[in-house]
Amino acid sequence: MIAIVDGGSTKCDWVILENTGEPNLKTTTLGFNPNIINPEFILQEIDKNQELFFLKNHIEKVFFYGSGCGTPDNKKKVADEFTKAFTNAEITVKEDMTAAAYAAYNGTPAIICILGTGSNSCYFDGEKIRTDLPSLGFLIGDEGSGSALGKHLLRRFFMKKLPKDLENDFISTYHLTIEEAIRRMYHNPRANAYLGEFNKFVAERKKHPYFQNMVFDEMKNFLDYQVLPYPEAGKVEINFIGYIAFIYEDILRAAAAELNLTVGKVVQKPIESLVDYHKKYILELN
Numbered sequence: 001m002i003a004i005v006d007g008g009s010t011k012c013d014w015v016i017l018e019n020t021g022e023p024n025l026k027t028t029t030l031g032f033n034p035n036i037i038n039p040e041f042i043l044q045e046i047d048k049n050q051e052l053f054f055l056k057n058h059i060e061k062v063f064f065y066g067s068g069c070g071t072p073d074n075k076k077k078v079a080d081e082f083t084k085a086f087t088n089a090e091i092t093v094k095e096d097m098t099a100a101a102y103a104a105y106n107g108t109p110a111i112i113c114i115l116g117t118g119s120n121s122c123y124f125d126g127e128k129i130r131t132d133l134p135s136l137g138f139l140i141g142d143e144g145s146g147s148a149l150g151k152h153l154l155r156r157f158f159m160k161k162l163p164k165d166l167e168n169d170f171i172s173t174y175h176l177t178i179e180e181a182i183r184r185m186y187h188n189p190r191a192n193a194y195l196g197e198f199n200k201f202v203a204e205r206k207k208h209p210y211f212q213n214m215v216f217d218e219m220k221n222f223l224d225y226q227v228l229p230y231p232e233a234g235k236v237e238i239n240f241i242g243y244i245a246f247i248y249e250d251i252l253r254a255a256a257a258e259l260n261l262t263v264g265k266v267v268q269k270p271i272e273s274l275v276d277y278h279k280k281y282i283l284e285l286n
Helices: 040-048 048-057 072-084 094-106 146-158 164-174 180-184 189-195 201-205 207-228 244-246 250-259 271-281
Strands: 003-009 013-019 023-030 059-066 090-095 108-114 119-124 238-241 263-267
Touching: 003 094, 003 180, 003 271, 013 146, 013 271, 023 040, 040 048, 040 072, 040 090, 048 189, 059 072, 059 094, 059 271, 072 090, 090 094, 094 108, 094 119, 094 238, 094 263, 094 271, 108 207, 108 244, 146 164, 146 180, 146 189, 146 207, 146 244, 164 201, 164 207, 180 189, 189 201, 201 207, 207 250, 238 250, 244 250, 244 263, 250 263
Parallel strands: 003 059, 059 090, 108 238, 238 263
Antiparallel strands: 003 013, 013 023, 108 119
């Protein structure tokens, strides 16, 4: 059996294939970003998933693509834990940007972007991935992401910047005190995911003019920091992976058009496209 895993900071999507390429299992676990969680948590989380637990000794190859796995040290930490979980498997660990490049590939070179809980970008010509910009994480980076939008919402709520209707909605939805917010942000190993949860409030009201402007400005901020520095910007399409890109696709396309950029493919969940890429180009099952 073959395991293909798309690992974000919030959750991991798993597909287990038979050696013929037929799907055996689709499941999810919490995210395994080694910058956020103790890597020892990985084995515990896998064993908590009964479906994975009963199949793990039958799995011969694991392809894991995870946020936070862009450095050799973090790759090794994650690979070591996967080796403990899947004792009969050959383990491959790569960063989530590689998964995005594979999943968004449509046969032509493109700038590939992730817009989920976090954000990132690269250039993929079909063979090589080139990352010109670092991923700075949610504290000083992750422009355009769910955590960035959540951060905007919290700041504007506590600093009395929201329109009265949105302020009242926020109070009745969350009953959130500044003490609780600070505790959850500063004493929480998944602070980025906590901030990202507030995006739900924005998404449910995304037609509100105030949020239209807020999201538009943040999408432009993302494009400014993570797309325009590429020399190919404006010459090739920009393909997007992730929930944030998907739910705000219309605003994202409008922001790109203002900067004379063209958005091509937008994929909400890369796992299915990632599996197809593996079957065609890596496992050669098609």
